[in-house]
Structure formats: C-alpha cells, structure tokens
Amino acid sequence: MAKKPPQTNGIDVGAFLNSVGLQHAYRMSYVTSAVVAPGYDAVKRETGLIRGEYLLLLCLAQEPVLTAQDVARMTRRPRNSISRAVHRMLDEGYIDRAPDPSDGRQARLTITDKGRAMQARVEAILAVREDEVFAALNAKDHADLDRVLRKLAAHASGLAT
Amino acid sequence: MAKKPPQTNGIDVGAFLNSVGLQHAYRMSYVTSAVVAPGYDAVKRETGLIRGEYLLLLCLAQEPVLTAQDVARMTRRPRNSISRAVHRMLDEGYIDRAPDPSDGRQARLTITDKGRAMQARVEAILAVREDEVFAALNAKDHADLDRVLRKLAAHASGLAT
DNA sequence: CTCAACTTGTTCCATTTGGAACAATGTGGC
DNA sequence: GCCACATTGTTCCAAATGGAACAAGTTGAG
Numbered sequence: 001m002a003k004k005p006p007q008t009n010g011i012d013v014g015a016f017l018n019s020v021g022l023q024h025a026y027r028m029s030y031v032t033s034a035v036v037a038p039g040y041d042a043v044k045r046e047t048g049l050i051r052g053e054y055l056l057l058l059c060l061a062q063e064p065v066l067t068a069q070d071v072a073r074m075t076r077r078p079r080n081s082i083s084r085a086v087h088r089m090l091d092e093g094y095i096d097r098a099p100d101p102s103d104g105r106q107a108r109l110t111i112t113d114k115g116r117a118m119q120a121r122v123e124a125i126l127a128v129r130e131d132e133v134f135a136a137l138n139a140k141d142h143a144d145l146d147r148v149l150r151k152l153a154a155h156a157s158g159l160a161t
Numbered sequence: 162m163a164k165k166p167p168q169t170n171g172i173d174v175g176a177f178l179n180s181v182g183l184q185h186a187y188r189m190s191y192v193t194s195a196v197v198a199p200g201y202d203a204v205k206r207e208t209g210l211i212r213g214e215y216l217l218l219l220c221l222a223q224e225p226v227l228t229a230q231d232v233a234r235m236t237r238r239p240r241n242s243i244s245r246a247v248h249r250m251l252d253e254g255y256i257d258r259a260p261d262p263s264d265g266r267q268a269r270l271t272i273t274d275k276g277r278a279m280q281a282r283v284e285a286i287l288a289v290r291e292d293e294v295f296a297a298l299n300a301k302d303h304a305d306l307d308r309v310l311r312k313l314a315a316h317a318s319g320l321a322t
Numbered sequence: 323c324t325c326a327a328c329t330t331g332t333t334c335c336a337t338t339t340g341g342a343a344c345a346a347t348g349t350g351g352c
Numbered sequence: 353g354c355c356a357c358a359t360t361g362t363t364c365c366a367a368a369t370g371g372a373a374c375a376a377g378t379t380g381a382g
Contacts (some may be wrong), residue, residue, distance in 0.1 A: 024303075025196045025291045026219070027310040032193040033237045034317035035186045050338075058187075069360060076194045078340050083361055105347045105360040130186045136316030137309065142185075144305040148298065149188040155297035156195035211368070230330060239370050244331055266330040266377045 035133045039126040046125055047118065052077055052085035057094060057119040060111035067106040094118055196294045200287040207286060208279065213238055213246035218280040221256060221272035228267040255279055 043054055055075045059066060066074075072082045086109065089095045094115030097107045111119065137145065204215055216236045220227060227235075233243045247270065250256045255276030258268045272280065298306065 024295060024306055024310060025193075025200070025287065027314045028189065029193050029197050030237065031310060031313045031317050032186075032190050034320060036190050037237065038321075039186070052339095067360075076191065076198065079361070080340065080363080081338090083363090084338095086361090103348070103360085107361080126186065132320060133313065133317050134185060136312050141309045141312065145185055145309045148302045148306045148309075149185060149192060151297050151302065152192045152294065153188045156192050156294050159195060159293060160199075213368090228330080240331070241333080241370065242368085244333090245368095247331090264330085264378070268331080 031133065035130055039129040042125050042129065043122050047122060049118070049122065050085075052081040053088055054119070054122045056082060056085045056089055056109075057111060057115055057122065060095060060109060061116060061119045065108050065110055067100070067109065069106065071109070089115065192294065196291055200290040203286050203290065204283050208283060210279070210283065211246075213242040214249055215280070215283045217243065217246045217250055217270075218255060218272060218276055218283065221270060222277060222280045226269050226271055228261070228270065230267065232270075250276065 040051055043049055047054075049057075052075075055077065056071055059071045059074050063070075068082045068086055069079065071077075072079045075082075086095070086097065090097055092114075094112060096110045096112055098110075100106045100108050134142070201212055204210055208215075210218075213236075216238065217232055220232045220235050224231075229243045229247055230240065232238075233240045236243075247256070247258065251258055253275075255273060257271045257273055259271075261267045261269050295303070
C-alpha cells in the first residue's frame, strides 16, 4: 500500500524543512513533534496518562528516589505540572511518597510495582512510534545521532531553564 | 561567573539522560525543549506572538503563497490553531489573505512587508538560544546532525499525523 | 446531473498548561 | 539566636491547546 506523497498544493514539506533559515532547531523540533506528539496521544488514549504523569514514571523507573523538584528539572517542566502528576500517580497507586526526614520541605518519591508495570507499558507504546520515525536511519546515522545528542543533552542540562 | 552544576540531590541530569531506555526520542525531546521552550518564551515576551503565530510567519517567509492547511501540515499543528493565528496575523497586518479563485474553500495567504520584518525579528530571537545550545558542537557534529536530521525530517513528513 | 464522500476553514468547549503568589521549611551571615 | 533570603511543594487563575462538530465548497462514480 503506497504512501500518499507529502505534497499539498505543490508544497513539499520535506523540501521546505531543508530550506529553513534556522540551523537545526526547526528540523529537530519538527522531528520531535513527529515522534513525541503521536506517542503522547497514543499513551493518553491507551492509558489515560498525560505527559507530566508518564514522564514522572519514566524518571522514577531510572532513579530509585527523586523529589518532585528533581523530576521538574530532569524534564524541564514547571513544578506545578509535576505536583499535579504526583497527586494523580499517588491516587492511582503508581508511586509512593514519604517525607524526607532530613528536609521537611521535600518528599521522597518512589515507584511501585504497579507503577513499574505501567511504565513498561508506556515505554512500549512510545517505542512503536519512535521505531517508525527512526527506521529511516542506518547504523552510522544512529551512531552519529546518538553521539551528537548525548553531547547536546549534556550541554543543555547546564543551561538556564 | 561559573555556572551552577546541573546537580540536584545527587541527580546528574546529563547522566540520567544517557541512561534512558528509549533510543533517541527522549534525548531529542529534551534538547528540543531546551531550545524551543526558552525561545518560545522569549518571542512571546518580546513580541507577543505565540507559537502558531510565529510559525505561520516563518512558513510564509519561506513560501510565497500558502493555505492555512498547508501551514498546518508543515508545522504538524491542528488546523484550528492555525486558523486562530491567521486571524490574529491579519489583524496585525502581518499577512494578507485572498480567496483562491480556483477553489472557494481555501484562501491564499501571503506575508506583508511588516510581517517579514516581524519574522526577521523572531528569527533573531530564536537564533540566540539556538546558538547557545548548539555551541557545544564542532564542525563534524554539525555536519552529522544536519545530515541525520534532514533524513529524519524527510522520512517523518511522509508519516501519518 | 445527482448525491455521497471529502476538504477547507471555522467555532465551540473541555482539558492542559504554566506563571504568580503562597505557606512551610531550611540556610547563612552576623 | 535571629532574621533576611532561598527552596519545596501547592493552589489559583488566565491562557493556550486540540478534539469534535459544523457550514460551505469541491470531487467523482454512476
């Protein structure tokens, strides 16, 4: 089944993207949209979780203990979004929260088994779309992209929010 | 003035990003956030334009004539967002609209001189943040990233919305 | 020609989003 | 010890967002 060509009124989106004045940002943003937005929609449709919520689970699946603030910084999302997500994930039993004995302001968040199961489900959903988009790359492309993105992510994490 | 290290409670965001299970998507999304979100905020603060609005201008700066639908596809944004943007940009005198004589449903959008001036201003604002983030890359990184992103963008433009 | 199916642009509405202010707690200079 | 200042998590609220339904227009099969 042939794919409909990405043309509209003679506008070729791919060609357009290759002529934008900004260096990489627009193209990167476009590709990100193509991966993240449909993945986000699929996760929401299939699990009911919204972005801040599954990001919280993904973070807690990587690090055993985090504060809400940690998650906010790791995901570059505002604190109040994470705060809401924490409450909903607590209600669902996907995470636990315990006051930090050494700092009364913050709470230590951990993922539950139920939460870990949901996180695995979410990652599987996200991986489908991701694989579709990155299927265009060969081994060298993958390696190069990986190298550059690691460098960029490390650098960007030091920049102001 | 030294930059505060990107650490919080022992969580190194850069290291975290390099351990995420998803292949490229999360890192790419993170870097995109680091470029696009602050750029978006800066544009909004300095010009009052929101995302759909300046994307519309950027598109029209590249292609002399577009329909609202073209812009929606090029930017992967819903049509109603573009519709709103068109009305506001018309009110501001940044674009013109003329009915398409060959198809009564659609309208031909073009950018005005005033719009082009604003678009240049927006691109300058966006470039500042972009340069900051991509400053971490050397010439080979740039070339590799460019090559891979072009490939990805071309491929993604053929995928479903 | 006719009618069903489709496309464009729009409005309506519920949800998501994030800035700002806030209380509670911790920190550091003196 | 005390007090100004910073930090965490929260609530409130206005704005942005995107799905759904819609009218107007176009297309194509028969």
